[in-house]
Amino acid sequence: MPINPKDIEWVEEPSMNFWESTYLPAVFDGLRTTGQHVADFHPVTEFYPEQKPDLPSHYRGVHRLNRDDKGRVKCVACMMCATACPAHCIDIVAQDAPKDDPHWADRDKFPKSFVIDELKCIYCGMCEEACPVDSIELTNIFDLTGMSRQEMMFDKEKLLSVFDQTKDSAHNPVRTHKGKLGHASDFTNLHTLGPATTVRADDRSAKANSAGVIE
Amino acid sequence: MPTVIVNNKPVEIGPSEKLNCIQAAERAGDTIPSYCWHHDLSVVASCRMCLVEVGEKKPDGTIAMQPKLSPGCQTPVKDGTVIVSNSEKVLAAQKATLEYLLLNHPLDCPVCDQAGECGLQDYSYKYGRGYSRLQEPKNIKPDKDYIGDQITLFTDRCIMCTRCVRFTREISGTAEMQVISRGSHEEIDIFPGEPCNNKLAGNVVDLCPVGALCSKDFLYQQRVWWLKSKNSVCPGCSTGCSITVDQNEDVLYRLKPRENPQAQGSFMCDEGRFGWKYAQSDRRLTSPEQRSGGKTISRDWDVVLSTLGTTLADLSDQKSGTFVVAISPWATVEEAYLLAKFAKEVNPNARLALGPVRTVGEDDLYPKDIHGQPSLPTKFTIRAEKCPNRRGVESILNHFQGEIIPFSSVLYDIESGSIETLFVLGGDPEGWISDADAAKLDKLKLLIVQDLLGSAASSKAHFVLPGAAWAEKDGTFVNHNGLAQAIHRGLRGPEGSRPDGRILFELSGRRGLFHAASLRKEIGSQIPELAALSVGDLGEFGVSLSSAAKTEPQPVG
Known part of the structure; x- marks a missing residue:
């Protein structure tokens, strides 16, 4: 469709005066900027890898699988992370917890295998958001290398070893529940439903200090 | 006609219908939540989720509501019954009931x-x-x-x-x-x-x-x-329970019954529910094969199918009765039709036989009494005939052959040497031939086996065509009662196998793609016994081949 001539506005180039037409003011302006950089002794260049960047603790790097206070994998294999994952890089095979083993007495389900394809992952952190037991967390390890694709498929043992490696680092604190299980897997000490919907102001529960937490 | 008023909407119910408030509200398009009520089970009104306000419209037009809430499942409706399921009182009761259920x-x-x-x-x-x-x-x-x-x-x-x-x-x-x-x-x-x-x-x-x-x-x-679900039909017996096939990434995980009053009601048996594991076993045939003198000549679909086509075309001058096609009752109506038509086109003297019909014991009727004997009224039947489509295949054979030739007579003729070529369309996961009978097949000059699982027969066949399990193909099954139900391709089979309909479609040299609904129309227009199939789309509940067909005794409501 041709442009309507009414929509066209013609703009004239502003005319230069004598000094501007010599181009000398523009040249000196450019030299001033160069001079400022020469005199600046605070370079922004980082000497990576000799000098590692100081990353904030919310940086989203390699995943880890947290352990609970008994040293078991905290994950309950609910597969919420795999559901939330936009890159479909999480593959979980669930298993029922051994019934006769007192070590697993309070658990119903745990991951038999838990594999994250770190090459497919886009490090968006949705898995961390989705996890109901705060098991999967993103650390600030970012320099990830491997000699083969297989090496970049992180399985349960490797993800747990990332936890062991990073749990004491100041940059990678275990963010919630400090080693305790979360709502879903905590069968002996159950939390009641949180406020998913709004509560009327005159409701007795609205005046309670905590949202029906059993402690 | 009796009229029930649900949330200010008048709903007409049948003169002799016995409905409760939940069913009446469903007619009006409203849902009354419930847990313990199920239309096939007795009413206990124990969950209290379906509490509603019930009242009556008097002949003079005034409405008298009962002062307290009543469980909708236990309250029958009649002409003039007034049901309110969205008042503040009802909503508060639902909220309180749920809070109570969630306490523990x-x-x-x-x-x-x-x-x-x-x-x-x-x-x-x-x-x-x-x-x-x-x-x-x-x-x-x-x-x-x-x-x-x-x-x-x-x-x-x-x-x-x-x-x-x-x-x-x-x-x-x-x-x-x-x-x-x-x-x-x-x-x-x-x-x-x-x-x-x-x-x-x-x-x-x-x-x-x-x-x-x-x-x-x-x-x-x-x-x-x-899980992704497709509507299908359980092939375990001739009851033909309506089911859904639940799969993810071409792995079948479970079968669930789908309510179909014309087929089985709301339930299914465990034989069907857990009996599908063969479909993912390593006994599946996964590659077509052409053999000659015990050696494999080709494993390529295009080569095998075209060689088989020309081999069968060369048989056209053979004398009557030497070419036999056996169609198993596990085949769909479409597959039976394609194969029967193709066989008669290739060789008008070809004989069409019905594959072995496996029956196990007697029909198993439920409910049982304390001695394990069935008691009336019957609410569920597991049939002795363990194949899904004997009636459908027989209709096809009646049309093309005019009689039903049992497989035992085919075996007898093979033994006596009067059959030279046998084409078997199998599919029964329990196998369709014993080892002793398979030894008789050595007398054949040409054996073609299209089957799901490997067997003694497929290992000595000259042509092996790996077919698909019922969950992997489109088609029609006709149950014991003459109810034609559509099965749908819920998942892909192992690489190398193909849906049987597609194999036979290509073998018979048809143009285009196998499409079950169009084939059903073709079958319906050609075979009077299966005229009901001419609708093409059989819908969710299937189509009865004869309107006079007896209906299954229904579970009580």
Whole structure:
């Protein structure tokens, strides 16, 4: 469709005066900027890898699988992370917890295998958001290398070893529940439903200090 | 016509219909939530989820409402009944009921297998308060791992709707399950030493509105929101139960019954529910093969199919009776039609026979009484004829051959040497030939086997065509009662196998792609016995081949 001539506005180039037409003011302006950089002794260049960047603790790097206070994998294999994952890089095979083993007495389900394809992952952190037991967390390890694709498929043992490696680092604190299980897997000490919907102001529960937490 | 008023909407019901408030509201397009009520089970009105306001419109036009709420499942409707299910009083009752049900229900949805298809989850979002005021510890009861070979019970998740108890008492009649203790100590349990292992036991898992009763077979295999469902028909026996096939990424995980009053009602048996594992076994044929003198000549579909086509075309001058095609009752109507038509085109003297029809024992009728004898009225039947489509295949054979030739007479003729070429369309996972009978096949000059699983016959066949399991193909099954139901391709089979319809479509040199609905139209227009198929799309519930067909005794409502 041709442009309507009414929509066209013609703009004239502003005319230069004598000094501007010599181009000398523009040249000196450019030299001033160069001079400022020469005199600046605070370079922004980082000497990576000799000098590692100081990353904030919310940086989203390699995943880890947290352990609970008994040293078991905290994950309950609910597969919420795999559901939330936009890159479909999480593959979980669930298993029922051994019934006769007192070590697993309070658990119903745990991951038999838990594999994250770190090459497919886009490090968006949705898995961390989705996890109901705060098991999967993103650390600030970012320099990830491997000699083969297989090496970049992180399985349960490797993800747990990332936890062991990073749990004491100041940059990678275990963010919630400090080693305790979360709502879903905590069968002996159950939390009641949180406020998913709004509560009327005159409701007795609205005046309670905590949202029906059993402690 | 009696008129019921549901939330100010008048709804007409049939003059002799016996409906309760829940069913009447459904007619009006409104939903009254319920847990314990199921239309095939007796009414106990124990969950209190369906409380509604009930009243009556008097002949003078005035409306008198009952002062207290009534359970909708237990209140029959008649002309002039007024039901209110959306008043503030009703909503408050629903909220209170859900709060009560959630008092002791553990919120372990992330590890619960029912999450995603859970009645408690759905209603909590829709009718609940979304917030618990409980400040006390929950009453947690120990799980019972062994309710039956296939059933496990997470006791703490149970809401005591007693659907499972009523099912075992009323539908299976075996009455293994009961409620033990009273009050807040109430638990579902089995009688000591009487596990719930009857042939309908799997249904209690489907009936459970929460994640208390779980199927051990499916436990922790998948999250249900990943499953993709297709409507299909159970091939386990000639009852032809309507089911859904639930798969994810071409792996079949479970079968669930789909309600179809014309076929079986609301349930299915465990033989069908857990009997599909052969479809994913390593005994599946996964590559076409052409053999000569015991050596493999080709494993390529294009080569095998075109060689087979020319080989069969060369038989056209053979004398009568030397070329036999046996069509198993596991084939769909479309496959039987394609193969029968192709055989008669290639060689008008070809004989069409019915493959072996496997029957096991007697029809198994439920409910059973205390001595294990069936008692009337019959609410579910597991049929002795363990194939899905004998009637459909017989209709095709009647049209093309004019008679039904049993497979035993084919075997007899092979032994006597009067048959030179045999084409078998198999599909029965239990096998269709014994080793002794397979030895007789050595006398044949040409043996073509199209089958699902490897067998003694497929290992000596000159042409092997790997077909698809019923869940992997489109087609039609006709059940014992003449109900034609469509099956749908829910998942892809192993690489190398092909849906049987496609194989036969290409073999018969037709143009285009195999499309079950168009073929059904063609079959319906050509075969008067199957004229009902000419609608093409058989819908969700199937089409009866004859309007005079007897209907299955229905489960009581």
